[in-house]
Amino acid sequence: MPGKEFLAASDLNIIITAILIGTFARIITLKEDFRQYPSYPNGYLIHLITGFVSASLGSVALPALLSKNFIAVTFLSLAIQQFRDVRKMEKESLMDLEETEYTYRGKAYIDGIAKTFEARNYFSLVVALVTSITIKIVPFKGWVGIIIGIAVGLLLLFLLVRISKGKTIGDIAQVKTGKIEVKGSELFVDGMFITNQLGSDQAQKLFKEEGMAVVITPNENHFRINLENFGQRQAVLFEATRTLGLKRYHFTRRDFENGKVVVALVPIKKDMDAFIEVVKKCPLLESVKKPNSVMKTNLKGR
Amino acid sequence: MGRESKINPKYDILAVITLNKDRVLSGKPLTLLAQNEEEQKEMTADIAKALKAEIVRMKTNDFLIIRE
Numbered sequence: 529m530p531g532k533e534f535l536a537a538s539d540l541n542i543i544i545t546a547i548l549i550g551t552f553a554r555i556i557t558l559k560e561d562f563r564q565y566p567s568y569p570n571g572y573l574i575h576l577i578t579g580f581v582s583a584s585l586g587s588v589a590l591p592a593l594l595s596k597n598f599i600a601v602t603f604l605s606l607a608i609q610q611f612r613d614v615r616k617m618e619k620e621s622l623m624d625l626e627e628t629e630y631t632y633r634g635k636a637y638i639d640g641i642a643k644t645f646e647a648r649n650y651f652s653l654v655v656a657l658v659t660s661i662t663i664k665i666v667p668f669k670g671w672v673g674i675i676i677g678i679a680v681g682l683l684l685l686f687l688l689v690r691i692s693k694g695k696t697i698g699d700i701a702q703v704k705t706g707k708i709e710v711k712g713s714e715l716f717v718d719g720m721f722i723t724n725q726l727g728s729d730q731a732q733k734l735f736k737e738e739g740m741a742v743v744i745t746p747n748e749n750h751f752r753i754n755l756e757n758f759g760q761r762q763a764v765l766f767e768a769t770r771t772l773g774l775k776r777y778h779f780t781r782r783d784f785e786n787g788k789v790v791v792a793l794v795p796i797k798k799d800m801d802a803f804i805e806v807v808k809k810c811p812l813l814e815s816v817k818k819p820n821s822v823m824k825t826n827l828k829g830r
Numbered sequence: 831m832g833r834e835s836k837i838n839p840k841y842d843i844l845a846v847i848t849l850n851k852d853r854v855l856s857g858k859p860l861t862l863l864a865q866n867e868e869e870q871k872e873m874t875a876d877i878a879k880a881l882k883a884e885i886v887r888m889k890t891n892d893f894l895i896i897r898e
Contacts, residue, residue: 713887727885727893728875
């Protein structure tokens with residue numbers, strides 16, 4: 529039709545391939561792991577759709593630029609806004625759920641989760657963008673070019689996943705079973721005082737028979753900065769109660785002398801191995817991370 | 831129970847159940863005088879159950895019912 533411009537077949541191939549790889553990047557990173565989040569179909573759908581949209585934005589950027597449609601490239605700024613909305617949406621959603629959980633996730637943990645969701649949308653965008661650029665610039669056309677583009681996109685995805693992978697409690701500390709002792713109305717774990725809130729006989733019996741505790745010992749003294757952070761301890765407790773359930777009572781306590789952190793609770797499912805495993809796998813919060821090497825660096829020259 | 835809900839949890843003392851009438855003073859928390867230890871435990875448990883609160887047994891053998 530005169531006056532109308534259509535996409536060339538080669539551009540269409542680039543865009544479709546990049547969208548598929550970008551969306552695949554979001555699917556791969558939307559894993560349901562031991563934290564069981566998100567574990568509901570609607571949550572999956574929301575994140576897959578936003579991943580698809582971000583992949584689309586990344587994939588059309590190059591063809592738009594090459595067709596001298598510079599305004600279309602400003603869509604990338606729209607993407608940034610969209611990703612920020614993803615973070616905000618995730619944050620609001622988790623904050624709304626706070627009152628319904630066994631224990632609070634805490635603001636620090638929610639902030640970390642929301643940022644991760646935002647970052648994973650950038651994965652989709654960047655992977656789609658790089659895939660489309662690769663297909664366009666490689667000297668091979670047709671299927672060979674597309675396969676090379678897919679390979680580069682997947683390699684980039686692998687690197688991004690590796691780079692963004694955070695550390696866990698198990699990387700910086702030893703997690704061991706704590707010995708529970710109830711003396712009158714006081715609870716002790718490995719000789720450390722935890723609470724005196726076991727005032728009734730029923731509470732004492734419950735903790736003696738069904739209580740569980742773990743002791744987290746940092747590998748290095750400076751790891752105490754992470755472990756003793758309130759948000760971090762709250763995240764540990766949240767993951768433990770989410771995995772094991774909570775019948776009654778939950779406590780964490782710090783030992784100021786040796787930096788040990790105790791988590792004690794009465795779970796629904798009494799599984800000590802699962803308790804230790806979930807504490808070990810609890811992520812170190814980004815907002816808490818203080819790399820020792822950076823702390824030591826004399827950046828200001830003083 | 832909610833030690834982790836805030837950095838500095840603020841507990842309210844809802845009731846004090848004692849065996850010593852000299853410790854029954856006026857004030858905000860309800861203070862009850864029990865006749866014997868068994869009655870004291872029963873009263874404490876009943877109030878704590880109704881208010882979904884925690885029980886602290888003091889070394890003086892008085893019971894506190896507290897809630898965050």
